[in-house]
Amino acid sequence: MSTKDFLEKDYYKALGVSKGASADEIKKSYRKLARKYHPDANKGDAASEERFKEISEAYNVLSDPKRRAEYDEARSLFGSGARMGGGGSGGQFGGFDLGDLFGTTSSGGRLGDVLGGVFGGRGRTNTTTQARPRRGTDVETEASLSFSDAIDGTTVSLRLTDEGPCKVCRGTGAKAGTVPKVCPDCQGTGQSSRDLGNFAFSEPCATCRGRGLVVDDPCATCSGSGRALSARTIQARIPAGVADGQRIKLKGRGAPGERGGPAGDLYVRVHVAGHPVFGRTAHNLTVTVPVTFTEAALGAEIKVPSHRGQPVNLRIPAGTPNGRTFRVRGKGVRRSDGTQGDLLVKVDVQVPTELTDDARNALEKFREATTGADPRDELLRKGRT
């Protein structure tokens, strides 16, 4: 059982018991689960086998009072769910190599031994802010999309800059080849307590500024802060149907967490380029099509463009006024529920600017045939009141 196991695995959860469970409860729960997941009862089922191993391992530790106490202490020190990276040669913890720091390899020795050397039996009061998992920060960025990609959804490459542990010193803040040491003033607690007669209050240690550690030779890259900016490029999936100016949340794609904390979220503000033919209002596409004066007056079957598809037929009834909008169902933008918006077609009645002799004659005949009331009569009358 390594330190890494102690910090990564939740043995209580594995056995389905609370942290305060009695030895009897632990045994009962173990027996029940072991029967259920025993390989003999689940021949060839890898998941059950894995679960059985997990249960056995948890019981091994929790059924032994001494090991259970060590396990509890490890988790109270470093926070449950803390994760240690860098498997194999001694886990890394918050950028620190425990092996270097404690003069032993963490995966070799038992946790009690490892911690005992440093904290000298000070026990569980040593929970410093250094040790707690920290959620990564949320990151905000922007992406420019073509009109069509916004409609269909796309994958974009985003270059992000995160603040994280300095890679040169692995977050220790110490110059290469050196390691930070436990702060001599607070013995690594990060807190110093001041005694004021009847009161004692604690404040962040001034020497290590609450870190619990001090460095003699600071890392040149991060000036000893242990923090640095790093750039990364990620592929982000932009869902279909996003609109210009929309802010998309990509959960867990923000800055990575530290010491096993969850990653932050990534917010992408999208900018959608225009299209030479189509516009968009929510999930509807819009298009303006020219129609001739006679098509509007006599009615016609016309072809209108559809986005990325074959033109669709649209019937214009006789007597269609300029500016009327027709709806072509299902030719708009796909919604998240799979349905599609519509294509809204606005007609723009064209007035001929050049006329052949035949056309002029025909129009003059048309004028003679339609002489009647002045279409402005009502307007002129109302203007006088």
Ligand SMILES: [Zn+2]
């Ligand atoms: Zn200190």
Ligand SMILES: [Zn+2]
């Ligand atoms: Zn550094």
